[in-house]
Amino acid sequence: MCLAVPMRLVRRDGDIGLLELDGIQREVSLALLQDSELGDYLLVHAGFAIGKVDEEEARITLQLLKEVADHDEARHDF
């Protein structure tokens, strides 16, 4: 029920945004967001954008996961 999907904001008209994910487009209300810019990744739930995905934080998490995986692989190489 609390499932939310990140989609990219590609167009906006007032409080209505057109969001895209893997070629699928959906009209979503932006009424619950303080601000948003074209290109932002927004978390979509029940027809509303409820939050933004922080790209810098996402990058840090991914880097961390990569290091964990690489470290594990290096250990197996021994």
Next chain:
Amino acid sequence: MTSEDAAAQRGAYGDPRAVAALAAKVKAAAGRLTRPVTFMEVCGTHTNAIAAAGLRRLLPDSVRLIAGPGCPVCVTPVGYVDRAEALALRPATTVCTFGDMLRVPSSSGSLERVRAEGGDVRVVYSPRDAVQIARQDPSRTVVFLAVGFETTAPTVAAALEEAEATGVGNFTVLSGHKVMPPPLHALASDPEVQVDGLLCPGHVSVITGWRAFTFLPEEYGLPAVVVGFTPTDVLRGVEDLVRQVVEQKPEVANLYSRVVTAEGNIKAKAVVERYFMPQDQIWRGFGNIPGSGLGVRPEFARRDAFAIEVPVCAPVEPEGCRCGEVLKGSINPPECPLFARECTHEQPVGACMVSSEGTCAAWYRHERFQTGDIP
């Protein structure tokens, strides 16, 4: 970031190498435990993610993961569904609902059955769709079944705001909304429930902010983590909970910082506050929990579908169903005598089997094959 980048990111969060490495880290951390521990997640999406990825099998025996009251459809009491059915059978009334409420057992059937008998029940993707249905036919009263936690309540409040702003007078809501902290207080202070740490619900936290959960370490000494929904997210969370137990330093660790902040979505919280107020609410398995629900504010009483008089009888729970104990984490689904016998995904008896996010549904779909709990 292009959509290919986004796809690559999503893949990376489930990277099998990272999953294996994190599982090894959990095992290593668990080596420092002096006793077995039980961690609870309270989000249907976590329940499903854990079951689908088979994460329980990757954890050492000393670390047990259980599910709590994280599925809003499952904790919705029978009486609410009975009232929704009565509204659907009322003349000139349309009931709009998210799809997963359709098959939830009522005292005598389900909304799906009421629809087959001629009741006007429509499945919508968003509460905004229900406002649109109301706008198109002002002669009918439209009732939206407002079920969900903090994640969903703002979308309903925003729909109410849209109806107010655009003069859609026939849009109403039957609020069964619930908020997470009160049942967590109830669980943390229940001597029968042995939980050593909480995986906090990620998308509830997008709205509430992670600070909403600081009472867990501060009042109960319980470790807590806010995590996302990929296998790596969950394993990082489990590792952190183990670390907090070992170091005896409970806190709320935010491991979902790519979307969760300390304060959450302030605008969303404000719109909820404008239309809803705290009220007592009945949770399946828990009974009444003071202040755990959101009722429509009296100044918007004409939007409150609970004010519409319909005939409802005393609610009847399905016989033999142990959903209540499953929701408290006191039993796992296979311990219910109905599980996978009378109660299957095709012919569900209890709400936890009906909802795609229910604990019984997750076990039925994924884990009974992994654990050998097939009757």
